[in-house]
Amino acid sequence: MKHGESRFRVRYAETDQMGVVHHANYIIWFEQGRTDYMRKIGVNYADVERSGLFLAVGEVQIRYGAPARYDDEVRVLTRIDRVQSRAVTFAYEVLRADSDERLASGYTRLIAMDANGTARTLPRDLLQRFAEVMHATAS
Amino acid sequence: MKHGESRFRVRYAETDQMGVVHHANYIIWFEQGRTDYMRKIGVNYADVERSGLFLAVGEVQIRYGAPARYDDEVRVLTRIDRVQSRAVTFAYEVLRADSDERLASGYTRLIAMDANGTARTLPRDLLQRFAEVMHATAS
Amino acid sequence: MKHGESRFRVRYAETDQMGVVHHANYIIWFEQGRTDYMRKIGVNYADVERSGLFLAVGEVQIRYGAPARYDDEVRVLTRIDRVQSRAVTFAYEVLRADSDERLASGYTRLIAMDANGTARTLPRDLLQRFAEVMHATAS
Amino acid sequence: MKHGESRFRVRYAETDQMGVVHHANYIIWFEQGRTDYMRKIGVNYADVERSGLFLAVGEVQIRYGAPARYDDEVRVLTRIDRVQSRAVTFAYEVLRADSDERLASGYTRLIAMDANGTARTLPRDLLQRFAEVMHATAS
Numbered sequence: 001m002k003h004g005e006s007r008f009r010v011r012y013a014e015t016d017q018m019g020v021v022h023h024a025n026y027i028i029w030f031e032q033g034r035t036d037y038m039r040k041i042g043v044n045y046a047d048v049e050r051s052g053l054f055l056a057v058g059e060v061q062i063r064y065g066a067p068a069r070y071d072d073e074v075r076v077l078t079r080i081d082r083v084q085s086r087a088v089t090f091a092y093e094v095l096r097a098d099s100d101e102r103l104a105s106g107y108t109r110l111i112a113m114d115a116n117g118t119a120r121t122l123p124r125d126l127l128q129r130f131a132e133v134m135h136a137t138a139s
Numbered sequence: 140m141k142h143g144e145s146r147f148r149v150r151y152a153e154t155d156q157m158g159v160v161h162h163a164n165y166i167i168w169f170e171q172g173r174t175d176y177m178r179k180i181g182v183n184y185a186d187v188e189r190s191g192l193f194l195a196v197g198e199v200q201i202r203y204g205a206p207a208r209y210d211d212e213v214r215v216l217t218r219i220d221r222v223q224s225r226a227v228t229f230a231y232e233v234l235r236a237d238s239d240e241r242l243a244s245g246y247t248r249l250i251a252m253d254a255n256g257t258a259r260t261l262p263r264d265l266l267q268r269f270a271e272v273m274h275a276t277a278s
Numbered sequence: 279m280k281h282g283e284s285r286f287r288v289r290y291a292e293t294d295q296m297g298v299v300h301h302a303n304y305i306i307w308f309e310q311g312r313t314d315y316m317r318k319i320g321v322n323y324a325d326v327e328r329s330g331l332f333l334a335v336g337e338v339q340i341r342y343g344a345p346a347r348y349d350d351e352v353r354v355l356t357r358i359d360r361v362q363s364r365a366v367t368f369a370y371e372v373l374r375a376d377s378d379e380r381l382a383s384g385y386t387r388l389i390a391m392d393a394n395g396t397a398r399t400l401p402r403d404l405l406q407r408f409a410e411v412m413h414a415t416a417s
Numbered sequence: 418m419k420h421g422e423s424r425f426r427v428r429y430a431e432t433d434q435m436g437v438v439h440h441a442n443y444i445i446w447f448e449q450g451r452t453d454y455m456r457k458i459g460v461n462y463a464d465v466e467r468s469g470l471f472l473a474v475g476e477v478q479i480r481y482g483a484p485a486r487y488d489d490e491v492r493v494l495t496r497i498d499r500v501q502s503r504a505v506t507f508a509y510e511v512l513r514a515d516s517d518e519r520l521a522s523g524y525t526r527l528i529a530m531d532a533n534g535t536a537r538t539l540p541r542d543l544l545q546r547f548a549e550v551m552h553a554t555a556s
Contacts, residue, residue: 008286009310009313011306011309011310011313012155012156012161012309012313012323013155013161013163013305013306013309015155015156016151016152016154016155016156017151017154017155017156017157017158017159017209017466018156018466018471018473019156020156020534022151022152023444023474023477024152024441024442024444024445024448025441027291027440027441027444028289028291028441031289031290031291031441032287032289035287035289035290035349044349045290045349046347046348046349049434049435054435056435056481056484057440057481058480058481059478059479059480059481060440060477060478060479061476061477061478061479062476062477062478063475063476064473064474064475064476067473067534069324070156070324071313071322071323071324117437117484147425148449148452150445150448150449150452151448151452151462152444152445152448156327157327157332157334159395162305162335162338163302163303163305163306163309164302166301166302166305166430167302167428167430170302170428170429170430171426171428174426174428174429174488183488184429184488185486185487185488188295188296193296195296195342195345196301196342197341197342198339198340198341198342199301199338199339199340200337200338200339200340201337201338201339202336202337203334203335203336203337206334206395208463209463210452210461210462210463256298256345290433290434290439291433291439291441293433293434294429294430294432294433294434295429295432295433295434295435295436295437295487296434297434298434300429300430302430348434
């Protein structure tokens with residue numbers, strides 16, 4: 001099992017007056033990487049929410065490298081870094097597609113919640129799938 | 140009854156690499172103007188949604204004037220332009236606060252819907268309040 | 279010459295508490311459609327800006343149809359609707375990819391400017407390319 | 418010298434389909450807190466950029482608490498946490514205004530750069546002002 005990979009171009013609206021991508025957008029790119037990776041490992045997050053389980057972001061960290069610019073093609077590499085009974089942590093690397101230059105790296109820790117925002121445990125099948133994928137990627 | 144007025148400063152994240160506010164943000168500013176204006180005329184839109192009525196945007200038009208820049212103070216003037224049994228149209232003007240220079244003007248037409256997205260009529264009290272306010276502003 | 283076509287999935291961050299895509303995002307999708315279409319007809323907009331020509335949005339109109347939802351695949355169809363010496367108008371249709379249901383349609387009128395925001399005429403080669411493509415798409 | 422305080426209401430566009438504020442917006446609120454705080458201590462960041470100095474975000478961390486909802490009034494408390502010759506770190510707390518419930522806390526480390534994105538040292542006057550304010554807030 002390999003990490004996930006999302007690939008897309010920088011949108012004009014994602015730039016700021018410094019002429020580069022505004023740093024808040026990397027959180028959204030992480031999220032896109034996570035959605036794509038979950039689908040790849042057989043977990044459709046839209047269905048997960050419809051089943052009444054919500055993965056809310058409890059913590060995020062980002063370290064920025066080289067700036068991304070409008071129309072650059074970027075790659076987001078996603079993997080699972082840690083699985084707990086009530087939380088799962090995804091780690092990300094964002095690279096410029098043509099040079100593999102590092103644009104950013106970071107993680108988000110997601111907390112399992114029900115529709116009312118109360119913390120709950122992850123369902124057993126999801127927990128096992130996340131753990132399985134994490135071990136396969138690490139080896 | 141006067142039009143509504145919202146006042147705030149341009150956020151850095153709202154700029155793009157042209158060095159000015161990205162044009163999509165004006166829709167969000169219109170929405171802020173609308174929320175503030177509705178509160179002023181006694182209609183709390185958060186409560187409206189909790190009651191099961193949703194005002195979904197069916198159409199928007201914006202004409203752009205001078206560009207807004209980071210940290211500029213802007214004013215959004217909001218008024219009701221048209222009231223129909225199933226829809227209400229708000230009109231907006233966005234001005235630079237220190238000079239009254241016109242940054243943008245436009246309107247959004249909102250369609251009354253229930254929680255499932257089915258069109259419905261506006262409740263009588265809301266319809267009357269919107270109509271009353273529209274006439275008072277026009278005169 | 280056919281219209282342009284961009285294809286991508288709805289991001290989680292693009293939804294709002296109504297459970298559908300927030301209406302401001304369609305402006306950003308129009309922009310992505312325009313960037314992709316310009317590249318397809320041989321005009322790299324990043325290069326255009328580096329040459330000192332800026333196409334600033336002077337007017338936008340959007341009519342909304344069915345709502346788009348998280349993770350839906352959408353298609354943006356882009357074509358050139360009008361070419362003037364100092365402006366070019368692009369028209370867009372946004373469709374749900376699996377059903378061709380119409381999510382939104384609209385246009386943006388772009389004004390040619392120099393780096394200081396002063397209106398100028400479009401360079402002759404760009405004007406000709408836009409006109410050529412518009413006629414080929416119409417026929 | 419007290420910390421800075423920004424106060425504003427949650428915008429509808431800032432919510433997502435979980436019915437709460439999307440987590441990426443806190444970065445933008447941090448930035449608003451920073452802009453307001455810098456103005457308060459006599460540093461107009463728009464002028465700083467015009468002088469050729471750019472403070473680019475090199476790292477961000479956010480821990481999320483209770484969710485913020487549409488139209489909630491929030492407060493962002495900002496202070497300077499660390500000053501280095503080429504970097505300054507701001508720390509933030511985001512609170513619900515009516516209850517002081519903690520919505521998020523975090524920091525951003527800003528790197529001094531010139532217009533080309535090359536790291537440089539902070540100008541002496543800015544460095545001194547940041548250090549002075551940091552010590553006054555701590556005591």
